[in-house]
Amino acid sequence: MRARLPADLPQALDPRSPVARFGTDEPLPMDAGVLLAxxxxxxxxxGTLNAARSNAVLICHALTGDQHFAHTHPVTGKPGWWETLVGPGKPIDTDRYFVICSNVIGSCMGSTGPASIDPATDRPYGLDFPLVTIRDxxxxxxxxxxxxxxxxxFLCVGGSxxxxxxxxxxxxxxxxxxxxxxxxxxxxxxAQNIAFHEVGRQAIMxxxxxxxxxxxxxxxxxxxxxxxxxxGAHITYLSEPALHRKFGRRFQGGSAPTFSFNADFQIESYLRHQGLSFVERFDANAYLYLTRAMDYFDLAEDHGGVLAKAFQGTKTRFCVISFTSDWLFPTSESRAIVHALNAASAPVAFVEVESDKGHDAFLLDEPTMFSAARGFIDAAARARGL
Amino acid sequence: MRARLPADLPQALDPRSPVARFGTDEPLPMDAGVLLAxxxxxxxxxGTLNAARSNAVLICHALTGDQHFAHTHPVTGKPGWWETLVGPGKPIDTDRYFVICSNVIGSCMGSTGPASIDPATDRPYGLDFPLVTIRDxxxxxxxxxxxxxxxxxFLCVGGSxxxxxxxxxxxxxxxxxxxxxxxxxxxxxxAQNIAFHEVGRQAIMxxxxxxxxxxxxxxxxxxxxxxxxxxGAHITYLSEPALHRKFGRRFQGGSAPTFSFNADFQIESYLRHQGLSFVERFDANAYLYLTRAMDYFDLAEDHGGVLAKAFQGTKTRFCVISFTSDWLFPTSESRAIVHALNAASAPVAFVEVESDKGHDAFLLDEPTMFSAARGFIDAAARARGL
Known part of the structure; x- marks a missing residue:
């Protein structure tokens, strides 16, 4: 069954992505206790899947990302969001690997979400769509x-x-x-991240x-x-030093305040632009659902409160990367992952990248991240005989 | 001329504060270039003003504070907002000093602001009220x-x-x-603080x-x-460790998610309560004006970009206090003040208080802050012969 969509929704503007359809005989079992079908x-x-089918890389996108990791975005016309890291000769080398990225369930760029038509009512799901989790x-x-x-x-990779x-x-x-x-x-x-998400949801509602x-x-x-x-969210993706460096207290088109509520400061103008451009490419209900999915994420809680149990007996090799100025997911969070992997005797490398770009550093030109990723991926490829 | 007010505005509910009225012969010269009258x-x-009139203390309130520093609040019924620091026998000892706190111009608890009646139009100023600065x-x-x-x-004191x-x-x-x-x-x-304020203003508008x-x-x-x-603002007043300690990921009334957009987490419920209770005591336009006043504040800019020049030749003695977990006004900001005072050869003490309570620590029970304030004030009183 093909989902019908209002003509001005982002995913309706993106007919070019391949779509895998699952019928009523193949429902998605969801943590909310429902079978979605x-x-x-x-x-x-x-890239190309090799004959042994052993070179597949899955890229997992962030909250407001989508499947257009290395292709011009059909709505914004911008380059793919991870072309810094993925492409021919890049650390995730599309000459060597078959790279896949799917729009997450609950989002709005072609995968089923709250803007899709509910077959039970023949109208958009809206909040009737079941709550989504990271596990879903x-x-x-x-x-x-x-x-x-x-x-x-071969590799599963993603930021945020x-x-x-x-x-x-x-x-x-x-x-x-x-x-x-x-x-x-x-x-x-x-708790702080849940708090920021809740403010965003309340703003929408x-x-x-x-x-x-x-x-x-x-x-x-x-x-x-x-x-x-x-x-509001965008502030949390940057760092105070990055904001100071990019904008400081510089005035927009002048050197003095206008004594008004216009966007006097460059930072105000920039933020307003972020807000305006975002609403053209994202669905508000999808934003509610995906922020909630992040809030619900607690991998230790799923394993009796002991994070190491999530990885017990794993043969997966890990590399964990954090950024010094990321205050949304500070290095201490990555350390918690690394400690749990150590406790589970899993092979793990940990790289804290010195950067003043904040959380969004993972999307930007960060040579130290690139070389760390390249080293890890190349070594893993050798170990897998690729 | 007595300002008339809609009956449900906070300041209309506060007939008990003394009011100083200034007529058209005593206008307030404002940085926006107008004379307010x-x-x-x-x-x-x-407390009591001594015969020499030498024991006056001015308390300056924060963005959403008001003149009720040591008296039950007429709208909320809560204790004065700085009773931790001010009172008989407290560091700011009302048995020794005459303590004054006035509602800032542009606010909404009895001083003239955007909710007051504009005599030129006989209707509330709204955005016709001139933009306010810290200097105003x-x-x-x-x-x-x-x-x-x-x-x-004798002393001028305030936080944020x-x-x-x-x-x-x-x-x-x-x-x-x-x-x-x-x-x-x-x-x-x-820049980051301007950004957070701008999000708040856009939410109101x-x-x-x-x-x-x-x-x-x-x-x-x-x-x-x-x-x-x-x-949104409230998150910035607290610290991540304080939020983690107070709320963590604890669920509201249960141990599992409800898979809904209800306030599942305690932090969500707390934030919603903060939002609801605030609107009962504060005027939205006043919030716009006072956040803007803070954004415009740049003391160095008023002195050719050199902060030390703001204090050149001063005989005032200073004590600067910051809190380790305050990320809205981090210690680096206080250090910039101290360095400028040093460059201006002004007497200055600097205390960074170890606290996990974030920016709001200045309103809370912080013994180290109390003892630092007491030491500074007592020494100043001796120097002044009080």
Whole structure:
């Protein structure tokens, strides 16, 4: 069954991504206790699967990312979001590996989510869509790999929410992950991070145009609420030093305050732009669902409160990367992962990259991250005989 | 002229604060280039002014504070916001000092602000109220002191935005300040802090009930927008360790997620409560104006970019206090003040208090802050012969 969509939704503007459809005979078992069916997963690939099917890399995207990791984005026209790291000759070398990235379940770029049509009511799910967890995302990705005939991954890699998926992959399907590279992430979402997400959700829900989540039928869009949510979140993706370096207290188009509520400072203008451009490419309900999925993530809690048990007996090799100025997922969160892997006797390398770019460093030009990733991936490839 | 107010505004609920009224013959010269007249300043006092008029202490309140530093709040019924520090036998000893705190110009607890009636139009100012600066607040306080017959202050003290006023007092009226105690503050508002404020303002302005600032006439209140603004700001007042200690990932009324957008986590419930209770006591436009005043604050910029010049030749003695876990006004900001005071050869003590309570530590039970303040104030009192 093909999901129907309002014509101005981002995923309706993206007919180019391949889609794997799962019918009522192949439901997605979700942590919320429901079987989701039918559903579909949109994805993109780069490179070629080798004859042994042993060179597959799964990239897991972050909260507001999507499957367009190395292709021009169909809505924004911008380059793929991880072209810094992925491509011919890059650390994730598309001349050597078959790279897959799928839009997570619950999102809005072609995979089934709250903007999709609920077959039970023939209208968009809205908040009737079941709450999504990181584990649900991973289960759906595993079903996609089954469909593509890929038994196991050479590498599972991702940053932020993508890193949560990497950890969940290693915990849920250890025999399917040869190497795991979680970046700028943590084994659970902290109280402060939950708090920031909750503010964003309240901003969306406070917008009358949100219409209790039924804005698609109401013909409205909670653009103001979603814009405010994005502005607030964006601050947490950067660091104070990066903001100071990029913007400082510089005025927009002048050297003095206008004594008004206009965007006097460059930082204000920049944030407003972030909010405005985001609402053109993202669905407000999807934002609610994916922030909630991150909030619910607590890998230790799933294993009796002992994180090491999540990795007990694993044969996966790990490399954990953090950034010194990332205050959303500070190095202490990565250390917790590393300590648990040590306790589980798993092979693990840990690299804390000196950077002033904050959380978003994983998306940016960070040579130290590139060389750490390249070294880990090349060694893993040798170990796998690639 | 007495300002008329809608009956449900906070300041209308506070008829008990003394008010100093300034007529058209005594306008307030504002940095925005206008003369504000008439205007009024609401204030509270504690203790007794001595015969020499030499024991006056001015407390400067923070963004959402007010004049009720040591008296039960007329709207919330809560104790005064600085009863930890001020009172009989406390570091700011009301048995020894005459303590004054006035509601800043532009706020909403009895002093003239955007909710007051504009005599030119006979309707609430709304955004027609001139933009306010920290210097405007200090000028208005100086006019209040003149009215009260107080030539100079024994001590000027405040935290956060209150600390900005203390620094501005020392720079603008050095001969009127014997001792200055700025706490948890900085010599300018950082790009990150401007960014957080801008998100709050956009949340308010995104609320249709804000009605372009004319909500008083429209009979509406932008409660949702102001609530979201407060929720976001509140996160910045605390520290990640404090949030972890107080709330962690504990669920509200249970041990498992509800798989909904209810306030599952205690931190969510707490934040929602902060938002709801704030809108009952604060005016949305006043929030816009006071956040803007903080954004505009840059004491060095007023002195050719050299902070030390703000204090050149001062005879005021300073004590600067910061808190290790304050990431809104980190210790580096206090150090910048101290370095400038050193460069200006001003007597200055500097205390960084070890605390995990974040920015709000200055309002809380912090024995190290109390003893540092007591030591500084007692020594200053001896030097002044009190």
């Amino acid at each position: 039918p559903f579909q997963i949109a994805y993109q690939t780069a 995302m991973v289960r759906a990705q595993a079903m996609l790999l089954d469909r593509l005939g890929i038994r196991d991954l 929410m993508g890193g949560m998926q990497v950890l969940q992959w290693a915990a849920l399907y250890p025999e399917r992950v040869f190497a795991a590279l979680p970046i700028a992430t943590g084994p659970r979402h902290s 406070a917008d009358p145009a949100w219409a209790d989540g039924r804005y698609l039928e109401a013909g409205t869009r909670p653009a103001k609420g979603l814009g405010v949510a994005r502005m | 008439p205007f009024q300043i609401a204030y509270q006092t504690a 607040m200090v000028r208005a306080q100086a006019m209040l002191l003149d009215r009260l017959g107080i030539r100079d202050l 935005m209150g600390g900005m006023q203390v620094l501005q007092w020392a720079a603008l009226y050095p001969e009127r300040v014997f001792a200055a105690l700025p706490i948890a503050t900085g010599p300018r508002h950082s 995104a609320d249709p009930a804000w009605a372009d600032g004319r909500y008083l006439e429209a009979g509406t209140r932008p409660a949702k927008g102001l609530g979201v603004a407060r929720m």
